[in-house]
Amino acid sequence: MVHALSGSPGLAASRRPGDDGENVSNPHLIGLDWGTTACRAYLIGAGGEVLARVTDGPGILRVESGAFGAALDTMIAGWPALPMILSGMIGSRQGWKEAPYAHCPAATGDIVAALTRIEHAGRAIALVPGLSCENGGMPDVMRGEETQILGALEIAKQDGGVFLLPGTHSKWAGVTGGCIASFRTFMTGEVFGALKDHTILGRLMREGAPDADGFARGVRASTTLTSAGALLNRLFATRTYGLMNRLPDTALSDYLSGLLVGAEIAEATKQIENPVTIIASPALAHRYTEALKLLGHESALAPADCGAAGHWRIARAAGLC
Amino acid sequence: MVHALSGSPGLAASRRPGDDGENVSNPHLIGLDWGTTACRAYLIGAGGEVLARVTDGPGILRVESGAFGAALDTMIAGWPALPMILSGMIGSRQGWKEAPYAHCPAATGDIVAALTRIEHAGRAIALVPGLSCENGGMPDVMRGEETQILGALEIAKQDGGVFLLPGTHSKWAGVTGGCIASFRTFMTGEVFGALKDHTILGRLMREGAPDADGFARGVRASTTLTSAGALLNRLFATRTYGLMNRLPDTALSDYLSGLLVGAEIAEATKQIENPVTIIASPALAHRYTEALKLLGHESALAPADCGAAGHWRIARAAGLC
Incomplete structure (x- = not known):
């Protein structure tokens, strides 16, 4: 078309x-x-x-x-x-x-x-x-x-900055003097999909409108994770919050998303500076903009x-x- | 039967x-x-x-x-x-x-x-x-x-200890005076399966005999992960090591397993003491025993x-x- x-x-x-x-x-x-x-x-x-x-x-x-x-x-x-x-x-x-x-x-x-x-x-x-x-x-x-x-x-008309291209495999890149100096890949989107569709975590999830509170709760929870293994533990909250009725079933997917996106941002922003320029579709850019804001980082959206x-x-x- | x-x-x-x-x-x-x-x-x-x-x-x-x-x-x-x-x-x-x-x-x-x-x-x-x-x-x-x-x-004939039941959902439990005081779940086994079978990480993997070196390399890599987000990044090494011929395709699955098992152990052993009693099938117990040893922890296998x-x-x- x-x-x-x-x-x-x-x-x-x-x-x-x-x-x-x-x-x-x-x-x-x-x-x-x-x-x-x-x-x-x-x-x-x-x-x-x-x-x-x-x-x-x-x-x-x-x-x-x-x-x-x-x-x-x-x-x-x-x-x-x-x-x-x-x-x-x-x-x-x-x-x-x-x-x-x-x-x-x-x-x-x-x-x-x-x-x-x-x-x-x-x-x-x-x-x-x-x-x-x-x-x-x-x-x-x-x-x-x-x-x-x-x-x-x-x-x-710039020659530097920090660029985030979120998605299946999120990329964070640092640019100086028109030169892409280095970058890192985070498997956030693909890990989210695999966990949602192919583990027990998806069982209690129900589709609904995006739940901003559930997402924010996941992002905030990510700040409590002080090791890689803590993520393997905390993921399970996506199930136990459902079992114990502490999150609506329509918010569980957003909680999981917030947990993973927050963990990605916390690690990526350790090594690079504000502000972050996001290159993404509007829906995905919105999600990352919100998470960055919750974690105290400024961002701007690149043009289409x-x-x-x-x-x-x-x-x-x-x-x- | x-x-x-x-x-x-x-x-x-x-x-x-x-x-x-x-x-x-x-x-x-x-x-x-x-x-x-x-x-x-x-x-x-x-x-x-x-x-x-x-x-x-x-x-x-x-x-x-x-x-x-x-x-x-x-x-x-x-x-x-x-x-x-x-x-x-x-x-x-x-x-x-x-x-x-x-x-x-x-x-x-x-x-x-x-x-x-x-x-x-x-x-x-x-x-x-x-x-x-x-x-x-x-x-x-x-x-x-x-x-x-x-x-x-x-x-x-004991009334205390630290118990590890590894698997799809690994459980670590602390027991005192015959009383299960608390426990934590790590989704290690299920996350491994979902990543292996339902993400790009499985594409370069080839089945082979268990590769102890690949597993140990994953366990050692887990000790370099200082945040939850670092895991979302380091997982991708399971692909790039294959792309760049730095690990044999038959070792990639073991590397991923070592990375996740190591991350689990590093977090779980922060809060509980040695030694660890493992309740598991022999093959799974062997894997965790090796990882615990690499990370400096003693363990014993519970009877059948x-x-x-x-x-x-x-x-x-x-x-x-």
Whole structure:
């Protein structure tokens, strides 16, 4: 599905391709943020603005037999033949072609130097490599988030800050001088889902409207956990609060979420400074904003379309457009 | 399946029912340790010894339409009509009849006072209530483990100690003067299963023989985790060590297990003293013994049949046999 756009904050006003007014920008680049479970495609103008987009493309795991070329053609059908740049898990071993990670600290130029090139239907495609780093002997990796972070910097005309990209695998990254210095992954979203759907904790849960009190109670409880093992114990409160009627069954899921999100934030903010810029969907950003506030941290929400702005920044630096 | 027995340490030598030697003990009690996924039934003699057993009875979730009476009759078919005592989740809301928890601190007498009675086919059955306690505002519960702990005390002729019952929901209990003073639940086993089977961490894992080095590396890594959130980060090493070929794919599962078991032990041993008595199957006991040793703690393994010894202790105190 192709959507016309409302304006993207910080980018030039967006326009539908095919408009003929004198301010219409010509399409210059196609960028895809192609992850495991979803893909977003952007038609990007000469100033970095998004002219059109596809928001419901299939993630790499949903592309049968790795037929990525055909999936790409379907997503961008009707768009002009332009240079293309792809970020995310499409550059992983399970994707179109493996694009080996660039290593932190990494600026735009380091990512450009590590772009992997492929050809499809006679057109050149650049794959963004993703980043790796190492913290205390533990390797860490990201694919796609680096592009969004560079885009957020681009839009805000900034060259530093702390960026949080919450989700299945939350990423916290520190940026200095336009360079992603290091980052850490927290499996918060995926652990939440596995516990909710595949342990006894889900048995007493009942779906309901988001319960802010239950969430806040979980966040506050996270501050009492002074060790990793304390989490393995406290998780069980999600069941005992239900058994003892100390939380409504519709609040148990939010309590568990607050406990995990709070634990993530407490650890991540030990090592990095305020304020935090959140790159996320509005619902998820709201949840983290609330938790950060409860734990005494300021945050701001990055504009939409950081991915496209990152594609444009990297492609321009690579001389692709 | 009914098994003849080898002797149970600390109990009188076991015999098959129907033996006619002069030392044969008459059956006095039938005890069932009836949990969520499995049931063990014991035919118990006048001295507390196990005369026969069923080890593969169905857990309460596998009994269709809650037909517990019929399932019981099948398990103990051929055994004499005797007083019966049932512990475990059979006394939960999802079991035969809810037996409200006794509250810690609780000695044998408190459990006896809270027994719930039912009748089946003209025979009286006592349901052990399980225990509840509260730690720092968090309620905790157990059903079945209290009976095993009382049995372990009975066999060893002791009235105190620290008991660890590892598993899906590990329990750590402190006992003083024959009284279970308090306990804590750690969801270690269930969290391990959910992460292994239902997150990206399982993708790179390959089954193999237990990898002691991978397990030890996980246990040692757990000592570096200074917060609950650090666990949400370090879990991801189970993937990145695989991606970067720093651990064999057959060791990843053991690394994850070591990380979680180590985190549990580090937290649990903050509040209780050495040595630890482990009540578990040999394989699980071995794993925890190794982890305790790596973390500087002594442990001993409780004899088999603690459950039956607990049934006998409670039933005798209740005047059932």
